[in-house]
Amino acid sequence: MVKTRKYIVKRYFEGIPKRDDFEIVEYELPSLQDGDILLKTEWISVDPYLRLFNKMHPVPFDQFSPQIATVEESKHPKYPVGTKLLSNKGWCEYSILNMNIRDQSLGVHRLPDMNGLSSSLGVGVMGPSGVTAYFGLLEICKPVAGETVVVTVAAGAVGSIVGQIAKIKGCRVVGFTGSDEKVNWLEKELGFDKAFNYKTVDIEKSLKEATPKGIDCYFDNVGGQISSIIISQMNDFGRVSICGCISAYNEDFAKLPKATIVQVAVVTKQLKIEGFLCHRWENRFSEAYKELHQWIVSGKLKVREHVTEGFDNIFDAFLGLFSGENVGKAVVKL
Known part of the structure; x- marks a missing residue:
């Protein structure tokens, strides 16, 4: 059994988001079933649009956002241990996805070939x-x-x-x-x-x-x-x-x-x-990734990240967006 933590939105934001709008919950993940994969989160994206969509979901709900995670255990042949995935599982340390269930696998993508670039770019310029x-x-x-x-x-x-x-x-x-x-x-x-x-x-x-x-x-x-x-x-x-x-x-x-x-x-x-x-252009993402990567490698496109470290600091990284603390892409490293 794997112990993990996640952020749950327990009340709708009124004005600027507040720490007590969230609750950090610790719980145990169940054993994997056929088709399941266990993901360990590495990078989490914090973005202003999370504020916009806050009231579009009934509370309480798990705080979603793009994240990069690595498969630590797998019961699906197409997703072996070590596979890196981009999903919208959000502010959590570990998660389980059943890749046999179509509705749940939507929005889950293999990380594009970074060719030596940091995997953090998968929630940013290469994401x-x-x-x-x-x-x-x-x-x-x-x-x-x-x-x-x-x-x-x-x-x-x-x-x-x-x-x-x-x-x-x-x-x-x-x-x-x-x-x-x-x-x-x-x-x-x-x-x-x-x-x-x-x-x-x-x-x-x-x-x-x-x-x-x-x-x-x-x-x-x-x-x-x-x-x-x-x-x-x-x-x-x-x-x-x-x-x-x-x-x-x-x-x-x-x-x-x-x-x-x-x-x-x-x-x-x-x-x-x-x-x-x-x-809208999901079927053309690979086209964009290829060109964006070429521009980065050639020096035509410069990338800057605002990195916050630690699960406990995710909220602070999110709040900083609304006071302009970040320059470039705001990401959290777990």
Whole structure:
């Protein structure tokens, strides 16, 4: 019998998540049955979207999120001991999956061939964050060399990849982030043409100065008034890829702050605005992984992780997302 721990959400978040919204439960896993595999968690992803989906599940529920785990014991011939898997089992030390049950095996993938890269990238650039940036930008915005791309939460797990892919494709890239340190990282290390600390600049004025030819593509991670300002300055036939709305995740959705309407700009400039979930392109993930890996190895794509260690510190890593503590992908090492 294997003893393990997991985080259970026992009450819905009200505002910023609190430690006592969770309960850490210790329990024993049952013996493996035919088709079962025992997984030991190695890396856990913490992401802002976990806050968004909080009230979509009846409490109590196990806190889900992407994780990388290694098969420690197996009663399934296709998943031998040592196999590394990406699943959505979330904030737990060990778990059991029955790979004969289709509904349970959905969302479980073998870790792509990392070719020497850290397996932690499997919950980041070579995992959900990478495919979100890759397909959200290239399939929805379809940037063309010479165009201008703007991205919000630009120093985050997805935004930092979006900006670099846009540069690889020959675009001018402008990013908005939440600190001067992150501005420097975006401009000096990642090659953004211009980055701004949205907390300290006049957003509308700075944007006009940084995009003299207007904006062709906008990758929206934040929502709110800043997105209304950016959309209002877009060129005719501009494209907007909506990935998230972190500015509202900790708000009461019935009392959201007002933002300037964008419909006038959308109609008169004939803009395309589309939201997405990356699973739309699940059958093409291998295509993205191959290209992302090549870009990393060649030095065209730089990766930075914000690593927290220890099961007991998962909540702290999660909470830090909402105060901007992380630069790049936030992961927890168990």
